Amino acid sequence: MTCAEFQAALPFIIDSGGTAEHRAHLESCPVCRDLVADLKYIAEVAKLLVPMEDPPERVWESIQRGLEQEELPARPPGSKGRLLGFSR
Amino acid sequence: MQRLCYLGASIKVKALTQTKKILATRVSEAEAIERAKQGDAESFEVVYGLHKRRVYSLCLRMTGNTAEAEDLTQEAFLQLYRKIATFRGESAFSTWLHRLAVNVVLMHLRKKGLPEVSLEETMEPQQEDAPRKDIGARDNVLAGSIDRVNLERAIESLPPGYRIIFVLHDIEGYEHNEIAEMMGCSIGNSKSQLHKARMKLRDLLKVTRGERAARRGQGDRETTR
Numbered sequence: 001m002t003c004a005e006f007q008a009a010l011p012f013i014i015d016s017g018g019t020a021e022h023r024a025h026l027e028s029c030p031v032c033r034d035l036v037a038d039l040k041y042i043a044e045v046a047k048l049l050v051p052m053e054d055p056p057e058r059v060w061e062s063i064q065r066g067l068e069q070e071e072l073p074a075r076p077p078g079s080k081g082r083l084l085g086f087s088r
Numbered sequence: 089m090q091r092l093c094y095l096g097a098s099i100k101v102k103a104l105t106q107t108k109k110i111l112a113t114r115v116s117e118a119e120a121i122e123r124a125k126q127g128d129a130e131s132f133e134v135v136y137g138l139h140k141r142r143v144y145s146l147c148l149r150m151t152g153n154t155a156e157a158e159d160l161t162q163e164a165f166l167q168l169y170r171k172i173a174t175f176r177g178e179s180a181f182s183t184w185l186h187r188l189a190v191n192v193v194l195m196h197l198r199k200k201g202l203p204e205v206s207l208e209e210t211m212e213p214q215q216e217d218a219p220r221k222d223i224g225a226r227d228n229v230l231a232g233s234i235d236r237v238n239l240e241r242a243i244e245s246l247p248p249g250y251r252i253i254f255v256l257h258d259i260e261g262y263e264h265n266e267i268a269e270m271m272g273c274s275i276g277n278s279k280s281q282l283h284k285a286r287m288k289l290r291d292l293l294k295v296t297r298g299e300r301a302a303r304r305g306q307g308d309r310e311t312t313r
Contacts, residue, residue: 011283012276039286042293045234046258051145052240055161059144060136062162067129067169 001025006032014039121181125173132172136165139182143189149255150193152244160196164189190256194270197252234293242292250285257282 006025013022014036026032117138123131143164148157167188175184243251243259256262256270257278264278271278 011279014283035290038290039283042234042239042286042289043258045236045239046243046254047261049236049239049259051142053145053148054141055144055158059140059158059161060133062158063136063165066162066166 003029003032007035010036010039117181121172121175124169125175132169135168135172139185140165142182143185146186146189146255146260147193149243149259150190150252151197152246152248152251156196160189160193163196164192167192186260190260190262190270194252197248238293238296239289242289242296245292246285246288249281250288253278253281254285254289258286 001021001024003025006022006029009018009022013019017023026036117135120131120134120138124135140161144157144161147160147164148154151157151160164185168185171188175181243254246254252271253267256267257264262270264275264282267273267278268275
């Protein structure tokens, strides 16, 4: 198997490991091994990214305005909510 | 890598503490959801407080644009208010809300020109944006060299088609079959786009690393003068 063949199949085998032929190529080829290591490393680091930012206060203010302005569907019977009752 | 893990963990702890504070001082999330379903405004605000960061970050990462992310966060929570009564608890609330937010973003991107089906043809980046092929060339591996800031920047500079799939799969943890369903494309297409996104990120991160090394080299030369 050539590097070109291995890399063409890579999007579909990177998680499963592919066939014995794919695995044999990976074992013998440092270029493809580095490539796979890098792609897995990027995926691994991406998993550690956490939500970082709160939205600015104006987003909540816009939501409040939106809720107040729009005609919302009727609330279920026994509803105790007030659309204009937001505390901020 | 150790530093990155530590940073990730400390941010998670901070987010958890904020959530705990809200829960301790007011009501539990489950209670807030139940009350919001009945139209209780204050409880809806609690739900917003608990989930705003995750929804906003998703919108920001998927669009790469602050103004759009703000508008889409607003739209997602307005939709949540309209639909919260239909939440039956078959999945976790955060999963349900998250899917709702993803759909809001995708709908917006479609209106802007994201195709319903053929990602391959119309979302394919221009030639200069495409990741380079790696056949036969050995380069230094990235291992241990990526930090969060550089990765976030690189993701932001990805072409939109690549960025969306990468964010959904590698950051948000959706499976290819779920992405294919949401995006209206094949599973193979999703895998192919993800691969191209990672390849492009690899190129971008290597350039960043090269620039950092060059700056360090220049600094060393200036110090020894």
